[in-house]
Amino acid sequence: MASAIQESPSSFESDLRVSSKWVIAVLSVLAVILYMGAELLHYPTRALVYAQLFLLLVYALSSVGWLLANRNPLLGQWYTVLTLIALIHSASIWLGVPEVLTLLVIPTALAAAMIGIPAAFVTAVGETLLCLTLLHQMVVQLSLSGVVVALTAIWTILGVMYVVYRPVHQIARWSWSYFQRAQCLLEEARDRRAELEQVVDDLVHANRQLALANERISTLRLIAEEAQKAKSAFVAKVSHEFRTPLNMITGLVGLMVDTPGVYSEEIPSVVLDDLKVVQRNCEHLSDMVNDVLALSQAEAGRLTLHREWTDLARIVDGALAVVQPLLVKKDLGMQVVILDDVPQVYCDRTRIRQVILNLISNAARFTEEGGITVCIVKENQHVVVSVADTGPGISAEDAKDIFEPFCQGTGNLWRDKGGSGLGLSISKQFVELHGGRIWLESEPGVGSTFFFELPISPLMPHVARPGHWIMEEWVWVERTPNPNLPDLPFKERIVVCDETGALYPSLSSYSDEVELVDIRNPAQVLQQLHQAPAHAVLFNTATPDGLWPLVDQVRRQIPDTPVIGCSVPLQTKRALKAGARDYLVKPVTRADLEGAIEAIGKPVKRILAVDDDADVLQLWTRMLRAFDSALEVVTASSGEQALEKMRSRPPDLVLLDVVMPDMNGWQVLECKSQDEAIRNVPVVLVSARDPVAEPVASQLLLVTMDGGLALSKLLHCSLELSKLLFKPGWSADPEPGPAPV
Numbered sequence: 030m031a032s033a034i035q036e037s038p039s040s041f042e043s044d045l046r047v048s049s050k051w052v053i054a055v056l057s058v059l060a061v062i063l064y065m066g067a068e069l070l071h072y073p074t075r076a077l078v079y080a081q082l083f084l085l086l087v088y089a090l091s092s093v094g095w096l097l098a099n100r101n102p103l104l105g106q107w108y109t110v111l112t113l114i115a116l117i118h119s120a121s122i123w124l125g126v127p128e129v130l131t132l133l134v135i136p137t138a139l140a141a142a143m144i145g146i147p148a149a150f151v152t153a154v155g156e157t158l159l160c161l162t163l164l165h166q167m168v169v170q171l172s173l174s175g176v177v178v179a180l181t182a183i184w185t186i187l188g189v190m191y192v193v194y195r196p197v198h199q200i201a202r203w204s205w206s207y208f209q210r211a212q213c214l215l216e217e218a219r220d221r222r223a224e225l226e227q228v229v230d231d232l233v234h235a236n237r238q239l240a241l242a243n244e245r246i247s248t249l250r251l252i253a254e255e256a257q258k259a260k261s262a263f264v265a266k267v268s269h270e271f272r273t274p275l276n277m278i279t280g281l282v283g284l285m286v287d288t289p290g291v292y293s294e295e296i297p298s299v300v301l302d303d304l305k306v307v308q309r310n311c312e313h314l315s316d317m318v319n320d321v322l323a324l325s326q327a328e329a330g331r332l333t334l335h336r337e338w339t340d341l342a343r344i345v346d347g348a349l350a351v352v353q354p355l356l357v358k359k360d361l362g363m364q365v366v367i368l369d370d371v372p373q374v375y376c377d378r379t380r381i382r383q384v385i386l387n388l389i390s391n392a393a394r395f396t397e398e399g400g401i402t403v404c405i406v407k408e409n410q411h412v413v414v415s416v417a418d419t420g421p422g423i424s425a426e427d428a429k430d431i432f433e434p435f436c437q438g439t440g441n442l443w444r445d446k447g448g449s450g451l452g453l454s455i456s457k458q459f460v461e462l463h464g465g466r467i468w469l470e471s472e473p474g475v476g477s478t479f480f481f482e483l484p485i486s487p488l489m490p491h492v493a494r495p496g497h498w499i500m501e502e503w504v505w506v507e508r509t510p511n512p513n514l515p516d517l518p519f520k521e522r523i524v525v526c527d528e529t530g531a532l533y534p535s536l537s538s539y540s541d542e543v544e545l546v547d548i549r550n551p552a553q554v555l556q557q558l559h560q561a562p563a564h565a566v567l568f569n570t571a572t573p574d575g576l577w578p579l580v581d582q583v584r585r586q587i588p589d590t591p592v593i594g595c596s597v598p599l600q601t602k603r604a605l606k607a608g609a610r611d612y613l614v615k616p617v618t619r620a621d622l623e624g625a626i627e628a629i630g631k632p633v634k635r636i637l638a639v640d641d642d643a644d645v646l647q648l649w650t651r652m653l654r655a656f657d658s659a660l661e662v663v664t665a666s667s668g669e670q671a672l673e674k675m676r677s678r679p680p681d682l683v684l685l686d687v688v689m690p691d692m693n694g695w696q697v698l699e700c701k702s703q704d705e706a707i708r709n710v711p712v713v714l715v716s717a718r719d720p721v722a723e724p725v726a727s728q729l730l731l732v733t734m735d736g737g738l739a740l741s742k743l744l745h746c747s748l749e750l751s752k753l754l755f756k757p758g759w760s761a762d763p764e765p766g767p768a769p770v
Contacts, residue, residue, distance in 0.1 A: 050098050052109050052139055053091045087116075106143040110136045110152055118159070130160065130179035134186040141190035153187045156180075271318050276615040279311045280648040283619060288655040306354055313351070313386075334377040334462055335537075336487075341374055341381070341405055341414065342367050348386040349403075355393045362400025371407050375486045380459040384467075385414065387452040388479045392418035399476070411465070413482040422473035431469060432457045456481070520544040524557050526583075527569040531599050551583055558587060565591045571598060573729055584735050594731035604714050607698045609685075611713045619652045625713045626656070626682060633681040635661045639671040639697070640686040640715075649684060668692030672700055675707045687716035 098105030113136040141149035289296045392401045399419025460467045460481045471477035522544040533547040570576045573596040584592045604612040638649045646664040665671040687694035
């Protein structure tokens with residue numbers, strides 16, 4: 030392709046030249062016209078003979094020129110030029126008319142038209158030399174004036190042809206260069222078209238693959254949703270199984286610690302100290318079970334932190350109190366180093382306590398000789414806590430995955446110490462939720478040191494001083510020095526007015542980024558707003574019917590504050606609808622039982638306890654008699670037996686377990702409600718499962734302000750609410766930022 034393009038300019042210029050064949054054909058036609066003109070003018074016979082001979086000569090020469098043009102075009106062109114020159118000179122001699130030489134301009138012009146300007150110049154030079162030679166030798170009778178006229182005509186036509194053909198050839202070269210460029214662009218366009226077709230084909234193929242991937246993703250999503258449901262069911266089942274024995278342990282230990290006098294023999298003080306340790310660990314385990322349930326029901330799928338100013342030294346002391354028996358048993362030393370400049374930390378006390386407890390308990394379990402050192406220091410705007418031990422250490426291979434779930438190391442030593450391998454993983458998540466980081470430094474055979482750092486206070490956005498907003502020539506002067514207090518995050522304030530009292534605990538479990546004010550009486554709303562303004566006032570009623578009158582009454586008194594209404598039913602709505610007075614979730618403490626008895630509102634002398642577990646019945650009996658030794662406690666191990674005892678002698682209160690093999694608590698309530706004799710007997714349901722499986726939800730959302738909402742605000746609020754409602758999930762707790770380096 031490149032060679033063809035390079036050779037094409039000469040062929041392109043040749044297309045601009047006149048073909049010698051056309052010249053030969055024109056000469057032949059002219060010869061015929063001359064001969065016919067001679068006959069029509071009735072020339073003498075001798076002249077007609079000469080005309081015939083001239084015609085035959087022209088045809089002969091034309092035939093030779095035609096053959097040469099077919100074999101070699103350039104040779105045919107020069108043959109034509111030279112033949113014309115010869116014919117013109119011959120005609121000048123034969124006719125005896127020197128002026129015929131003026132026709133020599135024709136070969137010169139044809140040379141320029143057929144071959145080129147250089148050929149025309151050569152032809153003109155040759156004709157000039159030939160004319161001068163003939164004039165000098167006087168071969169024929171030529172006049173000087175005729176020769177001068179002929180030569181003038183020759184060189185004039187040469188100049189004219191040069192002037193005409195030079196711009197033509199320049200235009201031809203310019204056109205050819207653009208033609209070449211167009212050819213290149215065309216080839217490039219063809220290549221791009223081919224590439225585009227290939228890309229389109231690849232896109233079609235990728236689209237097919239994407240469609241298949243979407244189908245697989247949809248299938249995997251369904252599988253994941255089924256797995257999520259199975260996990261939730263598993264968590265609910267496991268929590269129930271955990272709470273049942275945990276209720277026994279917590280109840281009995283609490284009974285021994287709080288009221289040791291119920292036993293006939295005195296409990297030694299050493300045993301009481303051990304029981305207190307068991308009680309603390311049981312309470313901690315109970316909190317963890319509650320966290321597992323909260324995590325399984327959270328829509329966002331992550332834990333909400335409840336930050337407050339916390340003294341890490343007290344958390345360390347509490348964790349050491351839990352691990353102290355193990356340290357004493359192994360005869361391990363314990364050293365705590367807390368520098369004086371360590372401030373309080375704005376964090377979730379419960380989660381950080383679990384982190385410290387996990388690190389200290391792991392160090393105690395894996396250390397056989399030496400001791401443990403806990404150190405708390407301040408580094409810039411962070412507090413670093415380290416737990417060092419003199420245990421076997423951790424290899425580099427195990428250190429890479431030590432914070433992964435269920436990682437317990439590769440050695441037998443790790444497996445022999447027990448544990449689930451979740452402690453460090455959970456600790457890492459808790460620390461990172463606070464915006465901190467956790468890491469390990471260990472040397473096999475020497476020991477390990479776990480570090481974690483927490484920001485002292487949350488990072489605050491930059492706030493410009495007033496001096497940045499005022500005129501430049503004004504001088505800004507700090508009136509008072511900056512207080513040596515950490516900045517607290519700004520919290521939006523919402524006043525929650527709830528007649529049921531159940532909404533505030535549910536909202537507070539979602540986020541600590543909002544300041545919630547809990548009140549029960551609408552008359553206290555104005556008092557709270559006078560103390561401090563709020564972003565909104567949230568009203569909640571058990572049923573939607575009574576919501577609008579309450580909201581309409583209050584919105585007129587607070588014209589500058591939005592009023593939001595909702596209707597969130599009680600979690601115990603099903604239990605109350607079935608006829609129960611309350612719903613207790615295991616593990617049930619003695620305080621829970623005392624509160625249930627006091628909520629009856631009348632003297633309680635006889636209580637019926639119903640549960641299929643004999644140990645639970647024994648525990649409840651001891652708790653109730655510890656509360657009031659005069660109480661008569663009757664037990665039943667099944668639903669049918671409970672109904673028989675209620676009918677024979679109605680008790681003042683029934684503690685009814687929900688999950689029983691033959692007849693569950695709901696069925697017992699249904700049978701009780703159908704019997705007039707025992708319908709009014711107060712019943713408190715007790716179960717290890719939550720009252721409802723689905724999350725708490727409001728049936729409606731009502732927003733209003735005094736004076737109403739303008740149409741522009743109504744439109745914008747509708748759009749923003751629609752965006753929020755269609756979001757898959759929301760959590761006010763911000764994502765943790767990147768760990769500092």
